[in-house]
Amino acid sequence: MESIENIQAEIKEKLSEKRYLHSVGTMKMARILAQKYNVNENIAMLTGLAHDMAKEIPLEQAMEYIKENKIDIDEIEKQNTALLHAKIGAHMSKKYGFTEQMQNAIKYHTTGNPQMDDLAKIIYVADKTEENRNYEGIEEIRQLAMQNINEATLAILDHDIEKNIKKKALIHPDGILLRNKLLS
Ligand SMILES: [Fe+2]
Ligand SMILES: [Fe+2]
Structure with missing residues (x-):
């Protein structure tokens, strides 16, 4: 597995300053949550650091990467390419030696x-509560994050779904399925 230092250096080079800081913030928050919920700290930090590594790839290049690597994308991802x-x-995190579990967390x-x-x-x-994030209701979600990871996940889902409804944007069914699972 690649070291935090090496991934951090690569991400600093690849991403804008703002997204680099967000990535480091996510790494820090992932560490705090990993300690709280007994998940391997190093694994959580590496995954948090790398989670947005593909976020600034231009659309044309992104589509090419998907084709070349035969990545399955669905109708909603085709329409809302920010999800890609x-x-x-x-897929890219494989080059760092990330396990399937880590790849899935990014996915x-x-x-x-x-x-x-x-x-x-x-x-x-961690992505939604790291130190650089600021939106209405974040303090409540930060508190929930330290109490119950499922309730924090649910609160973020609700927040995102409401946002998408207001924007008349598509809602991915996987998020709805997760929400139903957390509620039942
Ligand atoms: Fe992201
Ligand atoms: Fe992110």
């Missing part, structure tokens, strides 16, 4: 997915 960085990033970090494990939930929550 999750699957591309998951599920934008839409959510009913198959998410604790690591995936930690990355999902």
Whole structure:
């Protein structure tokens, strides 16, 4: 597995300053949550750091990568191409020696997915609560994150679904399936 230092250097070079800082913030928050929920800290930090590694790839290049690597994308991802960085990033993280569990955490970090494990939930929550994030209701979600990872995941899902409804944007069914699972 690649070291945090090496991945951090590569991400600093690849991403804008803002997204680099977001990636480091997500790594830090992932570490705090990993300690809280007994997940391997190093694994959580590496995954948090790399989760947006494909976020700034231009669309044309992203589509090419998907084709070349035979990555399956669905109708909603075709229409909302901002979602593509999750699957591309998951695939790219193989070069760092990331395990399937780590790849899945990256894959599920934008839409959510009913198959998410604790690591995936930690990355999902860390992405939305890291120190550089600021939106209405974040303090409540940060508090929930330290109390119950499932409830924090649910609160973020609700927040995102509401946002998408207001924007008249598509809602990915995997997020709905995760929400139903967390509620039942
Ligand atoms: Fe992302
Ligand atoms: Fe992110």
